[in-house]
Amino acid sequence: MSRDTYAKQILGDAYENIKNAKILMVGAGGIGCELLKNLVLAGFGEVHLVDLDTIDLSNLNRQFLFGHEHIKKSKALVAKETASKFNPEVNLVAYHANIKDPQFSVSWFKSFDLVMNALDNLDTRRYVNRMCLTANVPMIDSGTTGYNGQMRVVVKGVTECYECNPIETPKSFPVCTIRTTPSQPIHCIVWAKSYLFNQLFGIDEDEATAPELDNTETADNAEELKNLRTENEELKKVKDAFGTLEFPKLVFEKVFKIDIDRLLSLADAWRTRRPPVPLDYSAVKTAADEAGLDSQKKVTMLAADDQPIWNLVENFAVFADSISRLSNRLVELQQEAGSQSKKPILVFDKDDDDTLDFVTAAANLRSIVFGIETKSKFEIKQMSGNIIPAIATTNAIVAGLCVTQAFKILNNDLEHAKMVYISQPPARMLSAGTLPPANVHCGVCGIARAAISVDPEKLTLGDFLEKVLKSKLGYSEEVSIVTSKLLYDIEFDDNLEKTFVELGVSDGSFITIMDEEEPEDGSPGRVNLEFIVLAKGDKNGDAEGDAYVLDQIPEIPKKPKAEKEPASEDEGMIVASAAPKRKADEISGDDTNLNKKSKTDGNGDSATIVIDDEDGAFLID
């Protein structure tokens, strides 16, 4: 028998389809390694893989295409190199890049028969979901957490898309809880990691970009937010002492004394809460010296054990020492970078001990100030790093299932395509279900989509409204035009003279058109229309010299009749409504405003935290 005889025999007619298939694999991590191996051995004709990530030691317990010698190298490139040895007939193309890069355009997506998601975060999954819907390419999504996992097929207009149901998003906390009134260890950990660490060593901007913080200003918190801005200003001043021996002391006094004293002056906040107790630097320092924690060597030994819960003095010593370590690293980086325009920064990494020590000690010190339970470094690693367990076995099961579904899609046998959940006994090990139909109210797949080529430097919003929306697509002026922000509505026409470039619309941007006209007969308006913008050069302009080309007039159906939103409140269980209203910034693909949802389980044992993990996004209790 010759090679691939069995595959031919077992797969029958599907075999030719597989051999001619062109697959895009997004993500080369835990599931990605398994998937690539399966695709290569099944004889898929052409596989492109995209991953921006590099290889870390903690990947090696499952990402078997990588070895120690590959640490810090590109996952995509190494995966390609290792896997191609096993079937030289498969054409493998690897990109060490972000799938959101403009090079991966809609037309590029269109060139694939199937997209397979092996991603580790919600944001990118949503993006790929939209790209697949726009390009009308079937997608298989998969994810695992510990012993559990899931896999499903998404086909535009046929099945649910990735966002048809509200997606559990990473938990976010109101900024005042984090900055002013923490009440749980996680609040202090988020403060240390997303606020203090970034202020000292990271990007020099306010926390609007940290997804864990929600700093919506309301009438209630205006006063507090003003205070917080003062804090930020003061901290910037402390940073002038960066790299000096005084620096750890100045930071300590600033965040555990001066800021706390200021908080105490907000008497109202402490009417029903325990007021915080500021820490005194010299007293704690003396205690640390007396405890013998006076040399770096001793502190290093202390910090190396991640099991015990450190006391005040121990946290203090690790705090001061880790600040010195991180400052030295940053100074070194800055010297190496010289006068380059991009200033080097440090990024929190749960596997980077210097950053983890800092976050552990800073979080615990803040917990002590607020009378909150302190945690061990091991526990804080898990809570701060959003670590969830990951092993080869579950990834292997999920990837195997993905390929069985890929066979079905390539065989046009969607009827039998499935979604499958993997769970642990005593429950069924694999629960397969037929794919639910698309949710007609879905703001992602229940809308019309079109691509428009534009010259962003020429096309103004006014022209876009008049020439495209009104004359070509038959809208009235009662529309809203939205990207990550509102560009136009009937009461806001300030931007009409501006070009797309001036409005921040460029290649790969999404623009949503919402029909705001209410027909007098009470019939529903048209569904939203989402354009993906493709930038084109001058010479492609059409005869009239218009700065746009609309290849196809999209069909924009009427909105389905609204149904009542089911919402229920049970014993301690807050069930989020099944059909959430989608806000403009959610539609745009800009995820700074996360769905805020909370779910506590009925017995109150544990707060549910939704997190992203290395091999998939999932919900853990």
Place this chain on the structure above:
Amino acid sequence: MQKAGETDVPRSATPHVVSARDRKYDRQLRLWAANGQAALEEAHVVLLTASAAGAETLKNLVLPGTGSFTVVDDKLTTEEDVDVNFFLDESSIGHPRAAKVAEFLQELNTDSVGRFESLTLSEFDKLDPSYWEKYSLVVAHQIRPSVLLPISKVLWDKKIPLVIINSIGFYARLRIVTPEHTVVESHPESTVDLRLDCPWPELERFAFGIELDGLSEMDHAHVPYLALLLIYLKQWKDAHGGSPPSTYAEKKEFKALIKTGVRSSDAENFDEAINTVWRATQATTIPSNSQAILNDDRAQNLSPSTSKFWILARAISDFTKSPSSGGHLPLSGTLPDMKADTTSYIKLQSIYRSKALEDRDWVASRVSELLLSLGRPADAISSDEVDTFCKFSRNLVVFDGRSLEEEYTPSTARAKKILQELEEENSLMSVYVGFRAVEVFEEREKRYPGTVEEVDEDEKVLKEIALEIVGSLGGTEVNERTASVLKEFVRYGGGELHNISSLLGGIAAQEIVKLITRQYVPMTNTTIFDGIQSSSAVWEL
């Protein structure tokens, strides 16, 4: 103010420094912890037949650091092998499969020590039973029953788990054969055990010492909800002749009673109390599966060779009969999340912990007595082991296996179950019968069905064999579904499909990790996967 997560009885104080190995295994240590990892690192797994499914199973065991593995096989690598097995390549062709697969697997992780042996099927028979003693677990891929049954008997007697895997085309089968498997760390969702219906004196003193009316608004909002429940439960009982709220209406009324106490808008603790009413009004009992284990003969009639598990179970059984337990299991000492100020949270924590330690000490001293009476050292069971056993005593698992012989002998087979399942639409039992028929076919013909030019005859023969098997169980026919499954089997010609073998390797390794670490609940004892329907079934056969 405090919102604390589940708090466990303190860990042992052994100093622990994070090593490169811990970092590499970090993501899995969070599933099975250092003790699970240690068990894995001590294990030696042997694979019989270097197939794709077998190699994938080992891959998933080598990656997490299983101590050693051995690949046993007698074939030379062919092109078809390379096509389906990721752990063979063009250069392996013509070389022994066992050596090549072991070599490729070894590259995955140097912490794992790989070996290989060349043994033919006929040689297995002649092996001295002691040959198997060096292995902690045996994985067998597609070994014909006449060879496998005697091996399974030897392993059964030696209490070495045997995991049988089969992968043909879109179908896969997994069977775990082990006489007894006990699990202490079953990883239940929660080990919280509050005892609000039967508080012990220290807990009562703490709760009833709180004068709600006299508290400031701030203190009132920080009374732990456990204390609130105890206070209002007492109020209720006093007004209802000593009985707790039991009906739905009464529980609703009880919630209303708690609500009357709310003072400020920021009464998260009262919300917590109201949301936990169902638990507070539930009677603390010994779960029936735990009770069955405590009553088991193996616990009640100890012998010098009894395993630690049953000695511990006996000690717990004695504890539940002692006056100091009040008929309950040892307290886990785990406290749930709650809003409380630090002082009262710590106080409450120490009340639960002291009680847990007290119970644990009783059990520990009973364990020492039992060990001595069995002529074993009093410290043969460590205090950590006693701790863990007490903590999970509500969730103990004993899995009494069925031997392969029992499954394959018509008089002891689960005939009724099999025949019943075969009646179901699209039943996966048809795939099970298919695997059994293929085994017999291979045994008789020394080849797999579908590997000759003229396959119609193979299909007919396979169907006759299936009828023999069904007939031996009391059935009368091979139904349409089974016939179409058999046809598929013939079409596959005994070949593996990589992604199905890979999936089976994932499922098998997952169960093997559970067996070796003795953590989590393993599957009992057969699973069938059908890659056409993407569905699976689990049965005890």
